[in-house]
Amino acid sequence: MPGVTERGKAFSYVGFSLTADGSLTCDYDLDGDLFTERFELGGIETGEGAWTSPAAQAVARLVFLLAGVSYYKTGAPPRIEVPGGLTATERSFLRDYYLHGLAEFAHTGGHDLTDLEIDAPPRPAEPVAADVTPGRPLVPFGGGIDSVVVVEDVKAALPDAALFVANTSDVPFQPIEDTAVVTGLPVLRARRHLDPKVLESKARGYFNGHVPVTGIISALALLVAAGTGRDRVVMSNEHSASEPTGMVANGVPVNHQWSKSLAFEEGFRAVLAESVAGLGYYSALRPYSELWVARRFADLPGYHLAFRSCNKAFFVDPESRLPSWCGECDKCCFIDLILAPYLAPERLGEIFRGREPLERADLEPEFRSLLGEPGRSKPLECVGDEGECRRAALLAAARPDRSGNAVLAALSSYVGSSGMDTPSEDTLLHRQGPHFLPADA
Numbered sequence: 001m002p003g004v005t006e007r008g009k010a011f012s013y014v015g016f017s018l019t020a021d022g023s024l025t026c027d028y029d030l031d032g033d034l035f036t037e038r039f040e041l042g043g044i045e046t047g048e049g050a051w052t053s054p055a056a057q058a059v060a061r062l063v064f065l066l067a068g069v070s071y072y073k074t075g076a077p078p079r080i081e082v083p084g085g086l087t088a089t090e091r092s093f094l095r096d097y098y099l100h101g102l103a104e105f106a107h108t109g110g111h112d113l114t115d116l117e118i119d120a121p122p123r124p125a126e127p128v129a130a131d132v133t134p135g136r137p138l139v140p141f142g143g144g145i146d147s148v149v150v151v152e153d154v155k156a157a158l159p160d161a162a163l164f165v166a167n168t169s170d171v172p173f174q175p176i177e178d179t180a181v182v183t184g185l186p187v188l189r190a191r192r193h194l195d196p197k198v199l200e201s202k203a204r205g206y207f208n209g210h211v212p213v214t215g216i217i218s219a220l221a222l223l224v225a226a227g228t229g230r231d232r233v234v235m236s237n238e239h240s241a242s243e244p245t246g247m248v249a250n251g252v253p254v255n256h257q258w259s260k261s262l263a264f265e266e267g268f269r270a271v272l273a274e275s276v277a278g279l280g281y282y283s284a285l286r287p288y289s290e291l292w293v294a295r296r297f298a299d300l301p302g303y304h305l306a307f308r309s310c311n312k313a314f315f316v317d318p319e320s321r322l323p324s325w326c327g328e329c330d331k332c333c334f335i336d337l338i339l340a341p342y343l344a345p346e347r348l349g350e351i352f353r354g355r356e357p358l359e360r361a362d363l364e365p366e367f368r369s370l371l372g373e374p375g376r377s378k379p380l381e382c383v384g385d386e387g388e389c390r391r392a393a394l395l396a397a398a399r400p401d402r403s404g405n406a407v408l409a410a411l412s413s414y415v416g417s418s419g420m421d422t423p424s425e426d427t428l429l430h431r432q433g434p435h436f437l438p439a440d441a
Helices: 054-067 088-101 103-109 145-157 174-183 196-204 213-228 262-275 290-298 330-339 345-351 361-371 386-397 406-418
Strands: 011-018 023-030 033-040 079-081 117-119 133-140 162-167 187-193 230-235 280-283
Touching (some): 023 054, 033 196, 054 088, 088 103, 088 117, 088 262, 133 213, 145 174, 145 230, 162 174, 162 213, 187 213, 262 280, 290 330, 290 386, 330 386, 361 386, 361 406
Parallel strands (some): 011 079, 133 162, 162 187, 230 280
Antiparallel strands (some): 011 023, 023 033, 033 187
């Protein structure tokens, strides 16, 4: 369908196949345009029959359901067809997954998906048992402060842990590799082969934009766990991931991090429970703030110069990846701000390789958007909520070694005079809100 200027008519889930050698193929159709995504798991050491087991096949179906969003968005039709059927729980979750998970896509692209209908025959919930060993967690790892903190806490409680890394490129992401080495844990990997047509969206006239990729990674990690006898997938999604922006699309708030939110976690857990028994899925950071994560990360100096959270280091095209922090994007600004209360400016200067955002007066508007200044929308990025950013600015400005920093002085003055709610440090450094942490976490 080259030259698309209007929405498509129907998107269909054609089928999937997971072979004994660990190759998962997912096929989709959009108005006769066929898409295939492949996942390679064959390099992971498993027991005989691991990928053909009922549990692995059941989780592969969940990967198939969630990965479809990358191809649906090319035409964003009002109708989704799932010939294989859905349970009532799956139907409700899948509709939320598309409307909430594609709210940013809809907002930035000017699409309206509120008329979305899912056509699927009823399917019974028949969970199969997973053959797993208790106390063997798998931790999806992106090399940022969140996953670092989770790994350190998980391996202290459950030493037989492993990292999970999914790659869309044959060239590894060096920040992830460098930080993974510091953990000392084994790494299980999966290679995603997106259909080449979606990488040519502009040339083909497809719609394009943000998708809830963490949902896909979550399902893929569970598949690897099922195939390797690991009893749970432990995510690194904190409390603030549930906070949306002030924008609305598809009749719902726009949240760049929706597939990291409590709502996603709760819905996905319910879907998983109808498919597989014995596999756990939860976020170890759900009741914690990003400020709590930053405080904990500050005490892990071995990671300070290895990690990197600047998104410009993670482009699919290896030639486009930045070899260091850019020092000016919203993500760089947020990481600097949230760590500034607990790390000396000299240390942050080392981390950002001499490009610390707080040293640049021209970036004050970016920091103000993090604080929730009226008229400035929260960045469409994986950043903390506005209240904790305001507290971080006050804490950082109060450090004696920051007394001459003009950006922090301006941010602190703004927060003090704004009248906006600013949670206390004590509140932010304690558990808050609902979570699904098990007793041994």
